[in-house]
Amino acid sequence: PAAFAQKYSPDWTSLKAHTVPNWFEDAKFGIFIHWGLYSVPAWAPPSGELGKVDMSRWFYQNAYAEWYLNSIRLKDSPSYKHHVETYGADFDYYRFGQAFEQQNRAWKPQNWASLFKDAGARYVVLTTKHHDGYTLWPSKVPNPKRPQGGINSPRDLVGDLTKAVRGAGLHMGLYYSGGLDWTFETRPIATMGDLRTTAPQTEEYARYADAHWRELIRLYQPSVLWNDIGYPKLGKPEALFADYYNAVPEGVINNRFSVEYSDFTTPEYAKYDKITPKKWESCRGLGFSFGYNQVEGPEHVIAPEALIELLVDIVSKNGNLLLNIGPKPDGTISEIQLNRLNALGAWLKTNGDGIFGSRPWVRPSAKTTAGGDVRFTKKGDALYAFLLGRAAGPSTVVGLTLAPGSTVRLSGGRSVAWKKTGDGTTFELPANSPAAGPVALSITPAPAA
Numbered sequence: 001p002a003a004f005a006q007k008y009s010p011d012w013t014s015l016k017a018h019t020v021p022n023w024f025e026d027a028k029f030g031i032f033i034h035w036g037l038y039s040v041p042a043w044a045p046p047s048g049e050l051g052k053v054d055m056s057r058w059f060y061q062n063a064y065a066e067w068y069l070n071s072i073r074l075k076d077s078p079s080y081k082h083h084v085e086t087y088g089a090d091f092d093y094y095r096f097g098q099a100f101e102q103q104n105r106a107w108k109p110q111n112w113a114s115l116f117k118d119a120g121a122r123y124v125v126l127t128t129k130h131h132d133g134y135t136l137w138p139s140k141v142p143n144p145k146r147p148q149g150g151i152n153s154p155r156d157l158v159g160d161l162t163k164a165v166r167g168a169g170l171h172m173g174l175y176y177s178g179g180l181d182w183t184f185e186t187r188p189i190a191t192m193g194d195l196r197t198t199a200p201q202t203e204e205y206a207r208y209a210d211a212h213w214r215e216l217i218r219l220y221q222p223s224v225l226w227n228d229i230g231y232p233k234l235g236k237p238e239a240l241f242a243d244y245y246n247a248v249p250e251g252v253i254n255n256r257f258s259v260e261y262s263d264f265t266t267p268e269y270a271k272y273d274k275i276t277p278k279k280w281e282s283c284r285g286l287g288f289s290f291g292y293n294q295v296e297g298p299e300h301v302i303a304p305e306a307l308i309e310l311l312v313d314i315v316s317k318n319g320n321l322l323l324n325i326g327p328k329p330d331g332t333i334s335e336i337q338l339n340r341l342n343a344l345g346a347w348l349k350t351n352g353d354g355i356f357g358s359r360p361w362v363r364p365s366a367k368t369t370a371g372g373d374v375r376f377t378k379k380g381d382a383l384y385a386f387l388l389g390r391a392a393g394p395s396t397v398v399g400l401t402l403a404p405g406s407t408v409r410l411s412g413g414r415s416v417a418w419k420k421t422g423d424g425t426t427f428e429l430p431a432n433s434p435a436a437g438p439v440a441l442s443i444t445p446a447p448a449a
C-alpha cells in the first residue's frame with residue numbers, strides 16, 4: 001500500500017521545495033465556472049473590464065454579476081434599482097437559493113464535461129463557495145452565522161461535477177472564497193479599503209474556512225486549490241498546504257492565500273507581456289463578468305479570433321488561460337458562451353500540437369515585415385511559430401533564421417515552402433488555413449535562437 005507520504009512539513013522552508021507538476025505546465029487551458037445563487041438574478045451593468053473601469057466607480061457599477069449581493073447593498077447602484085423593480089426591496093438575496101436548488105436538479109454534469117473536453121480544456125475549476133457564503137456541496141461544517149441553514153446546496157454539485165470531469169479525463173480544481181464571506185461580514189464594499197476591513201479575521205471564521213478547505217480536500221482530492229481574495233491570518237495555511245501536498249502529490253496551489261509560497265500567480269483580466277520563470281494563469285470571463293449576466297451581448301464578449309490569440313499569447317509567455325463560463329441556474333450555458341468555446345475547440349483540434357505540452361522558447365514573439373504579430377512555443381525538437389491575424393501568401397518573420405534543410409509544416413499537416421531573406425525567413429502560406437485564428441507552423445529542427 002502507498003505509504004502516506006509525509007514529504008512536506010507545515011513550514012515555508014519545506015513547502016518551498018514543492019515544484020509545479022508537469023500536468024499543470026502541459027495543460028495550458030482550463031475552464032473556470034462561477035455558478036451559485038447569483039446565477040438566478042444573473043444581472044449586472046456591463047460597465048467594462050476589471051482594470052478599465054476607475055476603481056472609484058467599480059463597486060457601484062460592478063460588472064461582476066456574482067457580486068449581486070454586494071451591489072444591491074449599495075442603494076445607489078443600478079443593481080439595487082433592478083432588484084427593487086424585479087423582486088421588490090424586501091426580497092432577501094438568500095431566497096434565490098430556492099430557485100437555484102429547484103432548477104439545478106435537472107442539471108447533467110456530463111454535458112459540461114464533454115463540452116469542456118471538446119473545447120480542448122485540460123482542467124476545470126468550480127466555485128465551491130463564493131463571497132456570498134453559499135456552498136455548492138452539502139457541507140457538514142455548520143455556519144455559525146446561519147443557524148437557520150439555507151447556505152448549503154442539498155445536491156453535491158461539487159462531487160457530481162468532479163466525477164464527470166475526471167470521467168472525461170480532465171483534472172478537477174476547486175475555487176473557495178477564503179478572503180470574503182458575506183455571511184460573516186454584512187457591511188457593503190464600496191471601496192478597496194472596504195475590501196480589507198470587511199475580510200473576516202476572527203478565530204471563528206479562520207476555523208470555519210480551514211474546516212471547509214479540509215472537508216473539500218478529504219471529499220474530492222482536488223488537483224487545484226484556487227483560493228480567492230486572501231485568507232484569514234489565523235487560518236494556519238502552512239499546515240493546510242503541507243497536508244494537501246502530502247495527500248495530493250500532483251496538487252497545485254494558487255497565490256491568493258496571500259502567503260509566501262504558491263505554485264502559480266493569477267493575473268485577473270490581465271496577462272504578462274514577457275516570459276516569466278514562475279508559472280502563471282490568466283483568468284477572465286468571456287465578457288466582463290464571471291457569473292452569468294443576462295444583459296451581456298456580443299459587444300461585451302471577446303471575439304473568437306481575439307480569444308484564440310489570447311490563449312496563444314499567454315502560452316508563449318509561460319502562462320495558462322483559465323477561461324470562465326457562467327452557467328444559468330439549470331446548468332444550461334448561453335449561446336454566445338457556447339459559440340466561443342466551440343471556436344476555440346475547433347482551432348485547437350487542428351493547431352493544438354504546438355500549444356499542449358509546449359514550453360516557452362528563448363523569446364515569446366516576433367513581427368512580420370507586414371507588421372503582423374508572431375508568437376513562439378517550443379516542443380521537443382520543434383519550434384512552433386503562430387502567425388496572428390495573418391493574410392495568406394508570403395509572410396516574412398523578422399529575425400528568424402532556420403538551419404538549412406529545416407522542415408516547415410502547417411501544424412500537423414502539409415509542408416510549407418520557406419526561404420531565407422535579408423530580414424529573416426519568408427514562408428509561403430496557403431490561402432485560408434485555418435478558417436479562423438492564427439496559422440501554426442512547426443519548424444524542425446528548432447533554431448537555437
Ligand SMILES: CC(=O)NC[C@H]1N[C@@H](C)[C@@H](O)[C@@H](O)[C@@H]1O
Nearest residue numbers: 064066067228229230268283290
Ligand atoms: C484579484 C481578486 O482577488 N479578485 C477577486 C475576484 N476573483 C474573480 C475570479 C471572481 O471570483 C470575483 O468575483 C472575485 O471578486
